[in-house]
Amino acid sequence: MTIRTRFAPSPTGYLHIGGARTALFSWLHARRHGGRFILRIEDTDLERSTAESVNAILEGMTWLGLEYDEGPFFQTRRMERYREVIRRLLDGGHAYYCYCTKEELDALRAEQMARKEKPRYDGRCRARTEPRPGVEPVVRFRNPTEGQVVVDDLIRGRVVFDNRELDDLIIARSDGTPTYNLTVVVDDLDMNITHVIRGDDHLNNTPRQINILRALGAEPPVYAHVPMILGEDGKRLSKRHGAVSVMQYREDGYLPEALLNYLVRLGWSHGDQEIFSLDEMLALFDIKDVNTSASTFNPSKLLWLNQQYIMRSPPEHVAHHLSYHLGRRGVDPAGGPDLVEVVRAQQERAKTLVEMADNSLFFYREFEEYDPKAARKNLTPETAPVLEALRARLAGVEPWAREALHQAVLAVAEAAGLKLGKVAQPLRVAVSGGPVSPPIDVTLELLGRERTLARIDRALAHIGAAAA
């Protein structure tokens, strides 16, 4: 039997970190076993579901590269099917109409809480045969009152629930629309899902779903409940813990592989290995090896991983992603040095693509103003002669290439009796506007003779103006 997994988000927000990891695990499990990965949008909550969220989720999946083989399927398009199943459950005596009002239910809950009991529906409409005038009924599933439900979870092991702890959950609202626990069961069944890989928060729903499945005469799929991701305060991950939206990480200059790598290591590991290519993940990941305990999201480790990926990835790949950020800054890389070469020069000095883009702007356009501190220290009347000497020397350097440029700068330093740094730093500030850049010879090579000379002139003018 081919393995079929699914990712089933509800479109009430963006694709977040937790969802992305669950999706990754599902995707990995399917791909590793030659199975199929299905995307299903659980949009039965009309109030909160939005088309923008659907797009955001799709966009996030695409950016991460988690391709699905089937879908996206929308639950709102399957209403007929759910109605039919509800009918069947009703006819078979597995479900019944409940005419209790919200007020009654609230009162019941309050009483139970007061008695320190677990609040749950007491089944008072189970035996009702007559409708109650003026009340549109909901449909409740008639949960078994005895026995146990055993979940043999791939991650948690055997978990046993007592049916007495469960109540008769609502499967259809008074307007006739189906609720989550019903739609999930029907869809997983219809879509032949073999492995339900989802968040830990659904573990408690599992026995109910299994009971519905049994009432329908079906065999439950295999379950794997992955532990949650918590924020640094140990609470459920949310906005206040920083970025939780996957697409925000793109905006912040992360490479999708870095995020994926970070996510796969949350709750899973393979010895001491930290870096996993997609192929390695595919070869090594086993859902059974996933941890049972929740883990805390650690932004600084993600940042480190991102830097590792920026350093280790082929420059062409990084350039591809970098051009997105350059574009956001209104820069067209075609108007300057080869972007791939710029990446090569910057690869070891950027933790994010945003940082790299910002630090590379000067290659493509005139910087607005000098970094004040760097200018104050390096563009002074004392350094003016050095810059002039550099200008004269650089004007005639042949070829305009790294080694020759290095020799030229070195020669100026020696002639002035200065250490290399004393010459290189003013030059760096002059050409880049700030105190940081790739090695000076590389920087000059990329910048080109024309721009280099023009910027030295600009720096000289700046010194003159400041002195006046």
Added chain:
RNA sequence: GUCCCCAUCGUCUAGACGGCCUAGGACACCACCCUUUCAAGGUGGCGACACGGGUUCGAAUCCCGUUGGGGACGCCA
């Protein structure tokens, strides 16, 4: 409150069969080295088996309890 789940450095984690663990790696942090800036890199340091009982010749590893944390308890998903 009730039910379910969880528990190794601040964080992510290694830890088959209990002995190889004076508990390993990574991030972060600190120091030093390298260095034309910033980085990268190198070396070292800091730092944990929640607690209490068992079982055993021997427990981070097994059992029980305590404590702590998380989740669920909706006409949300």
